[in-house]
Amino acid sequence: MNESKVETAARVAQWRIENMVSSSYRRSEPFKMGLWNWHLSVEKSRYVYVRLFPEPSRHSKEQPPIATFMLRLYNVAASRRPLTSLVHDRLLRSSEDYVWAVEIAYHGRFIIDVEFLDLKVASVNGAEPSSIWPNEGIMRNQAIKGTLACLSRMLNDGLHADVTINTANGTVRAHRAILAERSTVFERMLSEDFKCKESSIVNIEDISVEACTTLLNYLYGGIKYEDFREHRIALLRASEKFDIGDLKEACEESLLEDIDSKNVLERLQVAWHYELIQLKKGCLKYLFDFGKIYDVREDLSIFFQRVDRELMIEMFQEVLNASGIA
Structure with missing residues (x-):
């Protein structure tokens, strides 16, 4: 078993140490969290000193992280509750920027658990730090990439809103060209073989008008992340129903993050x-x-x-x- 390896899932990193005796020092292998590679180290003497710090690199120097996090220290053999640190919000550049000193008498197998509540990029020009979570960039890039062809087609053909969508609690207007371009299901619904081709009415009774509006904003490339986050389960259902693969991927990535x-x-x-x-x-x-x-x-x-x-x-x-x- 590699005792230096740190396992990660979502925003949690966990380091298992099989045998931590007195007067010993361990340092983990680097693990990826956010934009940075990180290390944990632990030193045991009278106290147990736990450190969290980014791996030294040009990236961590030019874009140092501000981490909001908390740690838990478990002793596997003991039946005690884990020791939990306060929630810290720190600019981390080196192993000296954060040290958690814990006074404990037992030794043996330990688990160190780090939960990252937020990660920000520290500004080098005095601007406000910007959070990397939620990862708005990936979701927005997927939306923009999928809608550029639609917007171009809409511009070239001079199309106006020509479809009415009836939802569970309201009505919204949209463009046939964009719906058909972004979804093969919409394309079939708006083809000559369906009645809504003539009436220009689409009924989606299992979605709210708010979620439908968010769906359309995604298809048009103008979605706001707070709306996406609020309606992502409804958007996931819609992505499955209307075969919008990139939206389904964005929903999965977002649900995996938190x-x-x-x-x-x-x-x-x-x-x-x-x-x-x-x-x-x-x-x-x-x-x-x-x-x-x-x-x-x-x-x-x-x-x-x-x-x-x-x-x-x-x-x-x-x-x-x-x-x-x-």
């Missing part, structure tokens, strides 16, 4: 229902590899009452793998 103990079971169900492989892996890793299954044990009975049987079998297999039985 997994925590409050939403992991819901995210796991979503991943299973929509066949989101990376999101499912992220949820299972968070629950079993990082031991967060104990944080959601009170919700498991309700979860198992409504979950698919095959997913239950897969989760049971993960339990066996984690225990070393399988």
Whole structure:
């Protein structure tokens, strides 16, 4: 087993140390979180000193991170609750910028758990630091790339709004050309073989007018991330229904970014229902590899009452793998 390796899932990094004796020092291998490679180090004497710092590089020097984070220290053999640091908001450049000193008497197997609540890029010209989460750039680039051809077609043909979409609680107007260009399902609906070709009316009764407006903003390339984040489950459903692959990928990436103990079971169900492989892996890793299954044990009975049987079998297999039985 490589004791220097740090495992990551979503915004959590976890370092397992099999044998931490007195008067010893360990440093982890670099692990990726956000834009930077990071290290953890631990030194044990009278106190345990835990350090978190970015790997020295030109990138970390020119764009140093401001991290909002908290740490947990577990002793595997002890039955005590983990020791938890305060939430820190620090500019981190070197191993001296953050040191957590913990006075403990026990030794042996340790787990150091780092949860990154936010990561910002420190400005070199005095401007406000900018958060890299949520990763708006990836989502917006996907939207813009997919809609450039649509906007060009709309401009060249001189099209105006010529489609009415009836939602569960309101009506919005759109352009036939963009809908047809961005979705083969819309293209078929607006073809000569369908009645809405003549009436220019599309009925989408399983989406709200707010979510539909957000969907259209994505297709047109003008979406705001706060709207995307608010309606991403409805957008995921729409991406499946109307075969919009890039939107489905954007929803999966966003849902994978902020997994925590409050939403992991819901995210796991979503991943299973929509066949989101990376999101499912992220949820299972968070629950079993990082031991967060104990944080959601009170919700498991309700979860198992409504979950698919095959997913239950897969989760049971993960339990066996984690225990070393399988």
